[in-house]
Amino acid sequence: MVLKLYADPHARGASAIVAMVLAEKQIPFELIQIDLEQGEHKKPDFVQKHPFGQVPVIDDNGFILYESRAISRYLAEKYPEQGTRLIPVDPKKKALFEQAASIEFANFHPRAVRIIDEKFRKPSHGQPVDQDAVVEAVAELSATLNVYEDILGRHKFVAGDELTLADLFHVAVAPMFAASPEIAMGPNTARWWNDVISRPTWIKLAAEGIKSTETY
Known part of the structure; x- marks a missing residue:
């Protein structure tokens, strides 16, 4: 199952960090757009994914993870040899x-x-x-x-x-x-x-x- 990214579709903020990591690591994903202006990030079904009601969130085949820096480290370590190596080994x-x-x-x-x-x-x-x-x-x-x-x-x-x-x-x-x-x-x-x-x-x-x- 392709990774799902719940995010603001604009290249800004924490969503931009994760989107760029996905691009650098060449990881296919499905974007689930979260309309911040309409408060979709504060609705109960989304808060179940991110208790603080923020974006981004990923769903990696049922593994839910939030906070952009944690997501970025997870992706870089899961796919170390794919795309750009973003965490050194030494x-x-x-x-x-x-x-x-x-x-x-x-x-x-x-x-x-x-x-x-x-x-x-x-x-x-x-x-x-x-x-x-x-x-x-x-x-x-x-x-x-x-x-x-x-x-x-x-x-x-x-x-x-x-880099x-x-x-x-x-x-x-x-x-x-x-x-x-x-x-x-x-x-x-x-x-x-x-x-x-x-x-x-x-x-x-x-x-x-x-x-x-x-x-x-």
Whole structure:
């Protein structure tokens, strides 16, 4: 039975992470679209799959799993030799991958989410934007990216010279970066970011959104 992905069909947020992993790993899947605007993610039948009422969720032949980073690790480890290897095998390289993934989750992600909440979520709900909060959040994220600049001056990707899940975890905020020119990147960070969003898998997702597929 083909894997089922319950997700927002747009290439954004956590759904985008899992969709890109599926593409990089060349895993066929059926998309079950969840209409967030209509609150389908909060309906009882969906909450049975994800108790917090969020997307994405996968159903892998009856095995239900939620949380994008957990799903991504599961897929990368289930299909290690298929498509792009996204988790290193060597213990030291794997430790550096886990280190980079922790940096993304603890330092990059929460700062990016603050900007998304102020610049995008609030306007979509008719709420006023706190411009001071935007300026503060941009400054915090810029400081984080300054550290990335140093890290990416020493190797090509955030965990070394090979693409890993730690890089792909950042695509959740790709639309925000495209719409936020005030977020400055140094040359090393800009080069890395361009490498990630120039991958054919991301270009396809950004252009077409997330949809059922048999092959990539």
